[in-house]
Amino acid sequence: MGSAKARTRRNNAIIDVLLFSICLVLLLPLILLIANGFKTPAEMLTWPPSILPQNPTLENFRTVFTETPLLRWIFNSLAFAILSMIAIVVTSALAGYIIGKFPFRTINIIFILFLTTAIIPFEVYMIPLYFQVKALGALNSIGGLLIGYLVMSFGIFLIRQNVIASIPDELLEAARIDGAGEFWIFWHIVVPLLKGPLAALAVLAFFQAWTTFAWPIIVMTRKTSFTIEVGLANFQSAYTIELSLLSAASAAVMVPSTLAFILLRRHFVEGISASGLKE
Amino acid sequence: MASVEIKNLQKSFGQVKALHGISFAIPDGAFVALVGPSGCGKSTILRLIAGLEEISGGEILIGGSVINDVESKNRDIAMVFQNYALYPHMTVAQNMGFSLRLLKKSKPEIMKAVKEAADILGIGEFLDRYPKQLSGGQRQRVAMGRAIVRQPQVFLFDEPLSNLDAKLRVQMRAELKALHRRLGATTIYVTHDQIEAMTMADIVVVMRDGVVEQVGRPLDLYDAPNNAFVAGFIGSPAMNFFQVTTKANSDEVVFDDGQKLVLPSYVELDGAFKIGMRPEHLVQCPESSGFQVSIVASEQTGSETLLQAELNNQDMTILLRERFDAAPGISHNFTIDPALVHLFDSESGARIVI
Helix, strand or coil: CHHHHHHHHHHHHHHHHHHHHHHHHHHHHHHHHHHHHCCCHHHHCCCCCCCCCCCCCCHHHHHHHHHCCHHHHHHHHHHHHHHHHHHHHHHHHHHHHHHHHCCCHHHHHHHHHHHHHHHCCHHHHHHHHHHHHHHCCCCCCHHHHHCCCCCCHHHHHHHHHHHHHHCCHHHHHHHHHCCCCHHHHHHHHHHHHCHHHHHHHHHHHHHHHHHCCHHHHHHCCCHHHCCHHHHHHHHHHHCCCCHHHHHHHHHHHHHHHHHHHHHHHHHHHHHHHCCCCCC | CCCEEEEEEEEEECCEEEEEEEEEEECCCCEEEEECCCCCCHHHHHHHHHCCCCCCEEEEEECCEECCCCCHHHCCEEEECCCCCCCCCCCHHHHHHHHHHHCCCCHHHHHHHHHHHHHHHCCHHHCCCCHHHCCHHHHHHHHHHHHHHCCCCEEEEECCCCCCCHHHHHHHHHHHHHHHHHHCCEEEEEECCHHHHHHHCCEEEEEECCEEEEEECHHHHHHCCCEHHHHHHCCCCCCEEEEEEECCCCCEEEECCCCEEECHHHCCCCEEEEEEECHHHEEECCCCCCEEEEEEEEEECCCCEEEEEEECCEEEEEEECCCCCCCCCCEEEEEECHHHCEEEECCCCEECCC
């Protein structure tokens, strides 16, 4: 007995050490990036690289914020990501619920069509879409950027699966007998029960838009309408040698996305722990 | 309160016919159990009455008016589901007050109704809890409370006790019955458990394959089943059936192995029949009379003895109210009061009435 307990303890210790080192490996580039933002150009080039800056300076951040429209880019990205997130959550909730609970043949065909869009790479129709956005006069606008980021086929799939798995028909039927209308049911019963998956989807959608690069770079041609990803890339070509400036800009950019994740993460956990009806 | 009448009700799911013209009437305030094996269409009837499925043919009347095209919410019914269908994100009070909230009743009015129902069901102390914090029996009560609060014309129960353990089921059975007596509301109760149907209902509707086999009071079904199916379905342990032949002007029926049983009242019958004998009606007798069966196994429960036996290589069950020490493989003679024997047509299974 005692030896079994000791073995469990030893195994746990080994697992802890292993996980800790994996965490370290994952976090190291991030730590280096943030640290680099505070280093002088000279220190950047030393080998081996120092983890903590020797003479920390805010000069890089000052330059980045005064000489480039970094805040503007962050704002553009935020606006784009939040609007895309809202649109995707709304469309996925509605479509996923309807596909999951009203399985008529036509609806199933539409669902299959939704799914097929997921296997066509965005790059295939990116250019035709660009011409359409151009024809609409929506280049350099959030509206133009949002086209293609309003619906996520995976989101619809995710919500459909959750609706099927965690919302029993009886719940909806009970509400119908009690006199609830269809939209009332959706809003007061389905949406609250999907809080978890919808929050998870919101995180996904937000970061999909936040990190997207190819689409913004072709739709946003004016420097002030860049999203942050495009802005950072632009940085790189303009300041090829100034690695410390790029690091500072990247570090600054991480703040809003990290904040968003921390805020949404709480719902994430809630969503996983909230269970449905009876087992 | 209202009467419910079902006239030639039909339902098809695509090519599959689930109900083949069902008719029965439920008087105002009666407790009716729809019982039958799974897939017999009993739940479908309930869902048609609730308006959750569209009627393919026939009529349903509640309180004398046809409600075929009336929406669920306007039928003035309440339904209790097998899995309770409680809203997990609402408290017990919110769950129970749900329908009143939809009727735009005032908050104090809703609270009053919820409190009353909760007191009837003894769940007053749980009003602020969420369904997942309740036990199965408590959830069941909340589901019933949600139905009571509405004061509907008709209560519909869809196998409400099947998710409970055996002991709780017996307790809830009594509570449901008491509740019905107290509220006096017309109740339609679907179950596959004939004991539930027998113990709770005023009228039992036995169904099979989308057809009503018999409608009647529980003991009438037990004493005079219309056919072999009802005879086999009602009563536990189930009735024993054997093929027998009889000749006109003979007071005996003959089993396939040649053993005989005297049945004076069936003298005029001639041909092959199915004989039905309830396990609890068989009694031990001397070797000179009755018929011989060989014992396969015996289960003693103290108050009674359940014997698994064979007659002509066919299984049969015998339920004795007294202690009976029977070793497997040994033969014993049993007989039955001729008045308690059921005879059915060997083809159609219909009851032979003399």
